Amino acid sequence: MNSTARLETFSDGVFAIAATLLILEIRLPEGGSVTHGLVHAWPSYVAYATSFLTIGIIWVNHHTVLQQIGRVDRTFLFVNVVFLMIVAFSPFPTRVVAEHLRHGSKPAAFAYGLTFTLMAMSYGVMWFYAATRRRLIAEDADQRVVSGISRSFAPGWLIYGAATLSSLISAYLAVALYAAIALFYVVESSVFGRSEGD
Amino acid sequence: MNSTARLETFSDGVFAIAATLLILEIRLPEGGSVTHGLVHAWPSYVAYATSFLTIGIIWVNHHTVLQQIGRVDRTFLFVNVVFLMIVAFSPFPTRVVAEHLRHGSKPAAFAYGLTFTLMAMSYGVMWFYAATRRRLIAEDADQRVVSGISRSFAPGWLIYGAATLSSLISAYLAVALYAAIALFYVVESSVFGRSEGD
Amino acid sequence: MNSTARLETFSDGVFAIAATLLILEIRLPEGGSVTHGLVHAWPSYVAYATSFLTIGIIWVNHHTVLQQIGRVDRTFLFVNVVFLMIVAFSPFPTRVVAEHLRHGSKPAAFAYGLTFTLMAMSYGVMWFYAATRRRLIAEDADQRVVSGISRSFAPGWLIYGAATLSSLISAYLAVALYAAIALFYVVESSVFGRSEGD
């Protein structure tokens, strides 16, 4: 197995595990009936779906990104490890939001958004390290595709950063924005991505 | 690694992790002797086995389904992510049933069945998106096999939907039906599937 | 990816996850100093090591077993799912032993051994289904190797069954036997298995 294949396997493992562990953080609130608990756990469902879709989008993009990569070096591997460290960290702020969103906790929403922002930044660093002067780009990768990915990566952390700052106004607003960003990427990719073939 | 291979790896990861995480939800009831606890945990064993077999069946079917798929597009990938989100969600209702079935909780049994119904629906959407006008079907896939899968997918969510509604009558009835459906698919596949070769 | 490769991937996933989840069940006992807790958690370490080595041995054997398998059918896949269901169940009795061995709980040791016995039985069923009249054995598999595996599989569940019954006399005896069986397989495979090449 070559380097890129093993990186894919390890990354896919972390994505799949982090996404699947999210559910362990959802608990019925103590006390009250089962129905009441199932209904009042709604912030948990929102947090679970937002985090799962975000990791899912990253997984799909990662897939497209790695197709452009021809070789990996140790710097790239370690930036990837830091990126994965942040992805694997996400169940923690997800739980904090799941537990405290119902009280409109701004720090919980801020920590959640900060995690997404750092995730977007480390993902961007990884890509621009590989793409700058086509350092690790495969010989046969189309430069238009590479430039397209660079363009789509650039605003990612700014969008998440702005949404994170909105948590200072309202926790609900911020979480709604995180969910909206995830849904936007899902729809955008589905509708516009189709013509790319892939 | 091509798109289908990575999708298989990620999906297999989620199936394996979701199935294996189920056990973390089984706890000895507080108080009482160890023997008493081991015996009175029976709803946990039923819920564990039902969920594990259901995910196992999906895994085996997914295997057959993906063999017919020649290529994937981003829409297919994202429908798959939503489907996996529901599979990865299943440990939560499994725990709710494991904890509350002993009191005959109908909402717990309903939430459990609703998860299976949504799982069957998203799985069906995924297949019919790929199979309609052979959109993503491999060139060399036998149309009879494709049609056979379509036929077997069609009633899935109706069966789970009906079983879910039975929880309004009795939680025990509903859970018995979920277990029976899982066992039916196991036996049916084992006995009738053998001649297909595979 | 062909059927055997995917089966390997899924099985490896369950083995790796079940083995790795075991650690989540180890907790410092409540109260007392950290040193006291670390020392008095010894039954947890014994249970963790025994379960991890047992799953590790199964993984190594599974590896050898699947090398003899030329094709899989749905019956084989589902027996494998049942076998994996029991492997994935093992963190539960491991925790029960980890928590209750210090009080010499015989039911805990019995449940732990019963899990190993059922694991050995379902593993045996899987193998003998495949090996009988070389139903699923690869064309080029050496019959002496196949027969050798059959001979080594035959006594497995009897050994675990006897060790399980010993828990009726003493929980410590039974757990010592489970650990000894695991160590025996490790040593036996290491020393005698070396000449097989592999």
Added chain:
Amino acid sequence: MNSTARLETFSDGVFAIAATLLILEIRLPEGGSVTHGLVHAWPSYVAYATSFLTIGIIWVNHHTVLQQIGRVDRTFLFVNVVFLMIVAFSPFPTRVVAEHLRHGSKPAAFAYGLTFTLMAMSYGVMWFYAATRRRLIAEDADQRVVSGISRSFAPGWLIYGAATLSSLISAYLAVALYAAIALFYVVESSVFGRSEGD
């Protein structure tokens, strides 16, 4: 799939899962505001990052190591299982440190370092078993690379052993050393490793 490929898959699985499970051990301290909890959980962040980076480094090295291995035997597989058992054990001392570092607990820091020391020792045994008289080294592996790995492996457990002993002086010192070792390996590999190609 050949033996080395399956070993890679299983090992990657354990690395990915152990690294990702670490986050489950991070909890907000009970009581106090969310902000207070997020800030006072800093020992958890340090422990999480240290363990994740350490496992990440091992993963990257393991990758380089296995590229030199031409074949595996059962002894090598079982040493690997013991090594993985220690890697998979690491979330436990990580949690103990995360919970008790804030009180400067020396036993917690000692147990954490002991785990890293044993990890380094078993990793070394694995390598020297394979490398001695090129027992399992691939025909075409460059002896200079093999010797280079041997040289870099030799001091690993001594460095971790010394850092572990420093916990007898101060828990903070020891944990700072574990983090520094991890960062050193990250930087060293990134800067000096680049010229090696891959």
